[in-house]
Amino acid sequence: xxxxxxxLKMEARVVVARDVLNEEKAVALVSKDFAERVSLKxxxxxxxxxxxxxxxxxxxxxxxxxxxxxxxxxxFYASQLADFNAFKQFTASIEVGDEVDTVDDFMNDR
Amino acid sequence: xxxxxxxxxxxxxxxxxxxxxxACRKGVKHLRAEKxxxxxxxxxxxxxxxxxxxxxxxxxxxxxxxxxxxxxPCEAQEKAIELAEAKNAVIDDCSSxxxxxxxxxxxxxxxxxxxxDEVRDKAYVxxxxxxxxHQSLPRxxxxxxxxxxxxxxxxxxxxxxxxxxxxxxxxxxxKLAKKGGRFVMGNDLDxxxxxxxxxxxxxxxHPEVAAILKEMQKADFNVIFGxxxxxxxxxxxxxxxxxxxxxxxxxxxxxxIPAGFHANMRGFNxxxxxxxxxxxxxxxxxGERITFGEAVKHADTALVIGSDPVKSLPPYIAARLAExxxxxxxxxxxxxxxxxxxxxxxxxxxxxQGGTMVRSDGLTVELEPFEESVSDAEVIISLLEVx
Numbered sequence: 001x002x003x004x005x006x007x008l009k010m011e012a013r014v015v016v017a018r019d020v021l022n023e024e025k026a027v028a029l030v031s032k033d034f035a036e037r038v039s040l041k042x043x044x045x046x047x048x049x050x051x052x053x054x055x056x057x058x059x060x061x062x063x064x065x066x067x068x069x070x071x072x073x074x075x076f077y078a079s080q081l082a083d084f085n086a087f088k089q090f091t092a093s094i095e096v097g098d099e100v101d102t103v104d105d106f107m108n109d110r
Numbered sequence: 111x112x113x114x115x116x117x118x119x120x121x122x123x124x125x126x127x128x129x130x131x132x133a134c135r136k137g138v139k140h141l142r143a144e145k146x147x148x149x150x151x152x153x154x155x156x157x158x159x160x161x162x163x164x165x166x167x168x169x170x171x172x173x174x175x176x177x178x179x180x181x182x183p184c185e186a187q188e189k190a191i192e193l194a195e196a197k198n199a200v201i202d203d204c205s206s207x208x209x210x211x212x213x214x215x216x217x218x219x220x221x222x223x224x225x226x227d228e229v230r231d232k233a234y235v236x237x238x239x240x241x242x243x244h245q246s247l248p249r250x251x252x253x254x255x256x257x258x259x260x261x262x263x264x265x266x267x268x269x270x271x272x273x274x275x276x277x278x279x280x281x282x283x284x285k286l287a288k289k290g291g292r293f294v295m296g297n298d299l300d301x302x303x304x305x306x307x308x309x310x311x312x313x314x315x316h317p318e319v320a321a322i323l324k325e326m327q328k329a330d331f332n333v334i335f336g337x338x339x340x341x342x343x344x345x346x347x348x349x350x351x352x353x354x355x356x357x358x359x360x361x362x363x364x365x366x367i368p369a370g371f372h373a374n375m376r377g378f379n380x381x382x383x384x385x386x387x388x389x390x391x392x393x394x395x396x397g398e399r400i401t402f403g404e405a406v407k408h409a410d411t412a413l414v415i416g417s418d419p420v421k422s423l424p425p426y427i428a429a430r431l432a433e434x435x436x437x438x439x440x441x442x443x444x445x446x447x448x449x450x451x452x453x454x455x456x457x458x459x460x461x462x463q464g465g466t467m468v469r470s471d472g473l474t475v476e477l478e479p480f481e482e483s484v485s486d487a488e489v490i491i492s493l494l495e496v497x
Contacts, residue, residue, distance in 0.1 A: 017279070065280075067277070068278060084403055087338075
């Protein structure tokens with residue numbers, strides 16, 4: 001079994017989906033299979049990076065990510081990672097994160 | 111009242127003593143959103159001052175882009191198109207990266223369609239493809255598709271409906287389809303190919319689609335709802351999907367309706383189609399197609415109406431909007447309002463402003479406002495007066 005950590009990045013398939021309850025939270029639904037494969041625990045900060053941008057989400061192991069690796073809610077956080085060519089699905093690199101991001105972390109930089 | 115929280119435009123919402131009845135969680139969130147305040151450079155001002163400042167910015171704009179518009183009534187959208195024409199500006203809405211392409215297929219009569227009322231009364235197989243109404247259109251299934259006992263489908267979901275879902279992952283709707291219908295998990299093009307193979311009596315990558323075909327043959331009215339997952343899964347080439355719908359109609363009646371967008375996206379698409387022959391993303395100076403994502407790179411001014419692109423679009427757009435003169439016209443306090451030069455609050459469509467909207471199936475709906483407040487049409491007319 002692979003044990004990913006701060007110094008080991010891995011690739012994951014990420015799907016962006018509507019999630020009314022979580023759309024304002026940095027929550028990433030992770031499939032049970034994928035979580036087991038990378039030894040990811042429920043609640044662990046998960047940093048997802050793509051195209052020089054990254055967001056740290058709180059990982060939640062969920063049946064609603066079955067079929068892919070990770071599902072993130074459509075909204076502000078997903079927009080930091082997606083682009084017009086990969087609006088609904090993309091491959092990203094993941095690693096263990098520190099603190100879960102907030103909207104203000106990004107907005108205060110603007 | 112009519113809820114304008116999504117393209118279902120539910121007409122049975124009651125607001126009494128500050129409580130909201132019958133609305134879904136999405137509708138409640140829409141109706142209870144924190145109100146925006148008029149501001150210039152983030153400092154609170156009167157609405158008159160904000161209007162005056164916005165008028166000056168729009169008048170002096172050399173390269174204006176107007177964006178959003180999907181949550182405002184058709185009458186206000188018409189005025190925004192007029193403003194874009196008067197300023198030789200670019201105008202676009204969310205449909206250029208949402209389900210506009212599907213609406214275009216319908217407006218160009220490339221696929222057969224129907225109303226949601228016909229679906230409620232007649233549909234047997236209800237196939238959600240790349241769509242999860244549980245989240246995107248929370249009352250779609252209870253008002254129009256799977257649960258209602260209506261017309262020829264009096265025995266409802268227990269016997270008179272067959273739910274099928276195609277998706278790349280297990281969604282809430284897919285979980286429901288797994289119980290009594292069929293869930294096909296896979297790539298959209300592979301699933302389309304499997305349908306063709308099944309119609310030839312062969313097994314494709316997803317042989318389970320044969321069960322859906324068999325159910326379709328039992329009825330004289332079936333529907334496919336296409337969502338954003340399907341739109342992006344087809345990668346811009348809809349020919350194979352259109353061909354599939356044609357072929358399915360040789361074995362049974364199958365109609366197509368786009369599923370899951372803003373309250374009046376279709377209204378904007380229809381108005382633009384009538385005016386320009388394009389459904390969105392139009393440059394009045396060149397007569398050519400250009401999306402907001404491209405136009406904003408060259409614009410000196412952005413007028414964002416009833417939308418929050420900082421929340422829903424890639425970060426380069428937020429960075430660009432913060433650099434140029436951005437005017438936001440919106441009922442609620444949005445992330446785009448936080449970086450805008452001028453913010454003008456308007457009322458929520460259907461609450462403080464009336465007019466008409468077009469539901470996802472093309473039905474025109476008259477809004478029933480119960481209080482009077484600043485409307486989007488009034489704001490846009492005031493901008494038109496100064497340019």
